[in-house]
Amino acid sequence: MKRKTGQFIATDENGRRYTILIFRNIVKAGTFENPNKEVEGIGELKTFEGMAVNRLEKGKYQIVPTGIIVQSDSPDAP
Secondary structure: OEEEEEEEEEEOOOOOEEEEEEEEEEEEOOOOOOOOOEEEEEEEEEEOOOOEEEEEEOOEEEEOOOOOEEEOOOOOOO
């Protein structure tokens, strides 16, 4: 199951702003002591419109379908 765990704003070289959503796979990790425990797994980035986003490095991302490079200095950006 995927869950939205955050978001941040990134900007392209022309100043256009994009909202990037962070999704994480949620893994059931129940134990006898805590049968409902969940942990966050691998993350996925998408634009608000649903386009896939690749992380190039911290603060630098590429919107896959368009090839546009965006940057963010948000502390929430992975």
